[in-house]
Amino acid sequence: MNSDSLFKRLLSWIRESSESFDEDMTIQDVDENERFGVVDKTTHAENLEMVRRKVYSEKENKSMRRMEALYRWFAVLFACFFTFVLIVTVSHMPKTGDINNPANNEVAERYIKEGLKETGATNIVAGMILDYRAFDTLGESHVLFVAAIVVTILLRLDKKEKDGINTSIIETIGEAEKDDKIFEPKNDTILQKVSLIFVPVIIIFGIYVILNGHLSPGGGFSGGAIIGAALIMYLNAFGFEKTGKFFNEKVYKTVCFSGLAFYALAKCYAFFCGANHLDSHISKGIAGHILSAGLILPLDIAVGCVVACTMYGFYAMFRKGGF
């Protein structure tokens, strides 16, 4: 089924992007026998060869050959030049680890000396990224969000049935599901048993990493990635149907939205209070306790949820274009 669909898509893009190419550059349909197989290696190689011969041929395309040679020479020259410049620059930079370096200034000093008192977090790094420079991290979590949105745009399949033009590129969700089932291991007992044991442990470990973000190394980004990995493992073992019972598109959207919106609103409040010298009434608690460090813990949880959902979402998108 659709063993050459990817290839066909590639071909149609190339053809669309340059009308001057041969019109009869079609690839013959695949035999009935190969319908359900993985892409046959020899056919694939033949197809690639055909494209190389007709489209990227250096013999048939003289200007291309000249450009290619020129391009290679310039690339090498430029790379050498760039390396030279970088090495010279680095040799003139301040020495690594020198106590008199400009970077060892009052900024770092205050982070280390006053960090615990001002943020309430024993983990200075968490205090820096979620309190001192929380605005940057707010932007950074939205970088993740916008990346997820762009992946969704590129990979999510919404068309139930084929219609109109451009169907060569956009395949339907039904086809993708059939495609996916070819590769999906059905009831692989070893995988299922192992993941039954491991998935809860991994998820609990992820939660631990998130909740201890302000006390020990860890935090929202790393803990979220661990939980996301566990979800992906569960999906691989039990398939989309079972995972869909507790994690579908609705859950994904709601969690992402509430995480990001909470982050933005909480930080907006904190910034507003801080800049206007108002008391924000956010208690820093006792340093070292799990419920301490003001906003850092809730923000870590929000970031963790977003990261876990994004990881799982990416995997699902790449696998079959939807949840």
Place this chain on the structure above:
Amino acid sequence: MRDFVQNFPLFSIVGCLLSSSTSSLLKGRAAKWVNTILIMLVGAMSLCVMIYCLKNGPFVYIMGHVPAPWGNEVRGGVLEGGMGLFFSSIMLLSMMGGRKKILEEIEDTKQNLYYILVNLMLCSLIALVYTNDLFTAYVFVEINTISACGLIAIRQIGRTIEAAVRYMIMSLLGSGLFLVGVCMLYDLTGHLLMSNIKESVALLSASGEFREPLLITIAFITMGLAIKSALFPFHAWLPDAYGYSTISSAAILSSLVSKGYIFLLIKIIYRVIGFDIVHDSLLLNVVFGFSALGIIFGSVSAMKEDDIRRMVSYSSVAQIGYIYLGISLGTKEGMVAAVFQILAHAATKSMLFISAIGLTDASNTSRKFTDLTGSAYRNKIAGMGFAAGSLSMVGIPLFSGFISKLLFMRAAVNNYGKMMPTMIVLAISTILNAIYFMKTVVRIYSPERNLYEGREGFVKIHTKDQVFYTITVIIFIALNVALGLCSDPILDLISKGLDMFA
């Protein structure tokens, strides 16, 4: 307690972020309204900031409870507020003009995603305008890059995917260079806050310490931002990205995204490195060479095109060249001219894109010149918009392009070494612009003489079928004429804003 207006930069940025995550739950129509209201609000808040700063001077606003070198900080001034207002109004107009095309070209289920990208794009532009911290700038440059890729790729045809990949590679190269520059600057000065870096750089350049790394750092930052804003040798991604994406994206990308990076560069020159130090380094001469080449080669490439949208895209290369030319003159007049050209080009280029789509719609969506004959009669308002934009690009008095050319000439006179080449380049470019834009205007206003009788798609589009589109184009023309006629108060604002920068 500070004045309430000083909170507006924070509110605009957080508002954009919140509305983008909210839009992920909404349907396309609701997301559209959220987007429209958001852009208007951000514009209004920027206007308030500008008026406030005119009265009270610039202000800094700490983001959090810790002051600046430790925490984050944004800064408001006349130029920042003005740019915010201008960016949001151009964005609103671009969205209005391309509304119909968004509905046609983007899948129904992905409509809201488009508005999320636009909201985040606005957020990053506003943050780049207001930020006072180099690393914050980098974070929002990232958001800007990725959402720009999405804006290109959301119309899923082969060419846009290819264009998006190309844009991604080039743009990431630019981001990487910028990041390396920021890291090296941190290594040399120990700060990320713009004002602190400026102090340290002044000390370094006075003592002559770390001279080579400093020069390379400035070069990296300039080169990174030049790649991202498509200065001449780095413009290969531009024609496809602007030429095939859906029309609102093309208008936003050409008139706002590249301008945001240039504004950041101007900010870095003034507030990070220091104008005098940049002026003394040889770097400006290199930029001058590239921009002069860009002005000519951009126009030559535009002349060779047989596709109206690619032609308009290539003319962007030339116009970006003008902006860098102004920067590289190294005088305050040159900088004022460059900032004015940012405004003039943003207003004109988005109008050209929006009008071009009206013309192609009346010609069976064909973009070839042979099919566009007489299209201005089939879609009258689009023809008017395109003609006005072309006149502005060529530099006819009454339109904004004339003022910016005049300003460049005036600035060049004050720079002894670069006067001759600037004059020659401007003269050649004006002639080339006139050739390819006037050729198009003549083509679209040639009577068709029933050439297309009975052919499908070549229809007359009446005003009552496209009320919003008509209003948009009229506002665009009015904006252009306003920039051309009332340039004095705007120039006054710009030079006041640049003074506040330093």
